[in-house]
Amino acid sequence: MAEERKLARTVMVQGTASDVGKSMLTAAFCRIFTEDGWRMAPFKSQNMSLNSYVTPDGKEIGRAQGVQADACRIPATTDMNPILLKPSGDRTSQVVVHGKPLRDYDAYEYREHYLPKAESIVKQSLLRLRQTSDIVVMEGAGSPAEVNLRDRDIVNMRAAAWADAPVILAADIDRGGVFASIVGTMDILSPEERDRVKGFIINKFRGDVSLLRPGLDWLEERTGKPVLGVIPFLADIGLEEEDSAGWKERERTRLALRDNGREDMLDIAVIRFSRISNFSDFDAFRGEPDVRIRYVATVEDLGRPDAVILPGTKNTMEDLQAIRSSGLEQKLLEYAAGGGHIAGICGGYQILGFALSDPFGVESGGIARIERGLALLPIETVFLREKRTVRVAGHFAGWEKEGGQTAIPIEGYEIHMGETKLSDDSVRPFCVAEYGMTPLLEGVSLHRGRIWGTYVHGVFDNDEFRRHWLNRLRARNGWHPEESVYRYKEKREAAFDRLAAHVRSHADMDAIRHIVGI
Template identity: 45%
Template sequence: MIVGTASSVGKSIVCTGLCRIFYQDGVSVAPFKAQNMSLNSAVTPSGCEIGRAQAAQAEAAGIRPNEHMNPVLLKPTGNQRTQIVLQGRVHDTVSARHYFRSYKETLWQAVVESYQFLATRHDVIVMEGAGSPVEMNLKERDIANLRAAEMADAVVVLVADVDRGGVFASVVGTLQLMTSEERRRLKGILINRFRGDPELFQDGEQWLEQYTGLPVLGVIPYISNIGIDEEDSMAFESERYRGAHSNLRKDSTFVGPPQIRVAVVRLPHIANFTDFDPLFLEPDVEAFFTTEPVALQRADAIILPGTKSTMSDLIWLFEYGLAAVIQQVSQMGRTILGICGGYQMLGQRVFDPWHQEDERHSECEGIGIFSYETTIAQEKETILVEGDLLAPFTGVSVSGYEIHMGKTTGLEQGHAFARVSASIGGPSQDHARIEGAVSDDGRIVGTYLHGIFHNDEFRTRWLNQIRQSKGLPPKDDKVVIQNSREDAYDRLADVVRSHLNLARVYELLTREE
């Protein structure tokens, strides 16, 4: 089990690296995170919803994701309320206070059941903690960290982020707040995100080992633009999402400044922001997240992403003048694309009669570019889909996944974006349905398909449309996203392997006590 001195110290990335290393070494391995709080989720082949980080870890481990890898997923909806996804299905939406008081044993039973499901099928389980294991005001109710380690009889490694500073105090403070039994499980310390010459930290390693009595199992260097799905919004502080653009290809070929600027609206309850990671890999594209109206006005394309609270974020768009900008640029021939909640926002109105997302409002005005309306339903749709795009993107096949509670109606009044069906067991045209909306010229698209930009052919066609509108030549060569992902997992594994005492890790895994 990998626990951390705090949130965002790199637990997810370390777990992903370990999953890849064990997979490379021929070990049957699976990831497990008992409880995750994140709006960045994924759909499993069985149509269940789990945290995006665990889906990435499963991919690194060479296996398909399933709901037992993240039995408890918490998705904040705003107003101190959280949707509980239990073993992949929506269980309830409650206040934080009600959650902590009422659900402890129900969720714990699911955690135990899911862990046992994985443990009987794999040789190694890489468990990830959540936040810090010693949040004293929450520790009695914590099911994600040391209680889970005890249940699994797991060896525990503590990860600390040296890049943020205070690494010695964070390690010692964490240990000080552990009980003697909890400390007995702790078998080592891992220092993460070290910049510069690792020899400069040798004195620090010695001090930590002498003071704590625990070995430092490795000092992992800072890895820039790691290229692996991030877990939560803290990722916006990373190099990838800060708007910086690299003018070097992977092979170090200079490609010059970006020619296309794509602005993604950073909604207050943004979800599944990794939908847009492929745009950050395009050498002539500058993709960035923003809340500034001026940035939207200057962009070549605007993307409205998914959100956990469509109505609240739609009201926010109007209050901050962003909706007016989107309406304005839509009349100027600019490219606009909405995904999931962003798709719903592009219609005429959004209704929430059962107050699934917003307790204060039952309906609100949409941006009004398309004529459809959306009603937030009581049941969530989670499904993997594949299909074919319609005019003007005819001839492009796509796959993706849907996670939404909205039912969009009135699509017959416009042009559909795609014809899709469930991808489990192969597409069935008998159950195919139209999906999304698209303007006649293809400039404006609305779709429920998360992962649409991971389809290389569509992404290239969409970007070429923008290039041609600017008088730029189209590009024929495509960035192959799946290859990029596999390369990223291998690159991460190489770095972790070369800076981790892997022999000691294997000794710990085969211990006899």
């Protein structure tokens, strides 16, 4: 009889607050232990994010767990993030369970009626991961010290107890009050929870660590727990952020770094929807030396960019109304009439069409609704109850109205509730997409590619297409084309190695291995 395999060891990264670096620390540990030869898996029982990831089998999970799976060099599965919350309003979220939408819940209803059912889903997913891995690195959410959530917790200390996971508590020194946040968190935890915490990591440090030493000594004496590392701030890591809090800080850093004195910088404006989703679509631009990305929410900020991109959004109707009431709609129409370049991705693609219809109230709280779009593309969208999540591979169809197709490959993924149909079959598609073995025309390209839209997220991750589009913008300005020197996927893999080396050199990895039990 075959010997029963032992369950994987576990370790959990929790934080004193949101955006202290839990996701990146988890990714770093995933890559470090993978490099050390262990079979790894990430896990976060419940994630709240609009920046999602599609698994190879066409399911939707939080992007952070997709990134962490990539750090482990394994395919992502829904067991790594069995429950995903996608905010659609201030108090309402779409609940995605094992990669498929369940329904919308308001905060109270979710806490009182769904969380008790979620516990078994979380435990089953965690068990499956532990049966096929050597180590599972778990990630908490927010803070374990939220006393109002403790009795229904499925993502912090109760989840750690289910896996018997030692906890490393991370805190962000960059936002101030790091010692108070750690001590305050520890004081609020129960004695059993405090025992589970094995040490602290102070993240995003800037300065001379010797000046911090008296505080570290005080913290260790005050809590009886070791400081396992002081991790210096790592600018522009090169990996996707989970939420917009980290994204906004990264954009400030990036714009400061991008002042390189070039006169031929392309100015690309991305409309900053209030429910912007999958903003990682634009991460690949960070490696292009001739591009400056701006995120625009007001008429005054738009200016006259070389191109405007309407990104994805979790609530297309709401964000369409927002740009209409802000005056941005009229500015975009004037920009397009003046020869401006506009691209739309997913929700942004839908907004560029003639009409958006929500007969089942999918985006409108159960109320049927119809809105006119910007009417820049000959499409109409109907929102359906079923969400489409699928990986896409194919090729770009070219800009010209006539002529053969180009050979530029396109890969990405779709995540959307709407079904979009052409009202003019004579227009050129954006790409020829292959869904399995079935090639289909996807998206729309109009005015020789000056205005185009697609459902394919990650389209700019394709190096050849991204540079092809940028060079068209350069040509419009009378500038010479740039060579394609940036390889996004190669740089992304190098970013994992850089992150892992950075954490290795500033954390006590021997102590952390001991905590894990290896």
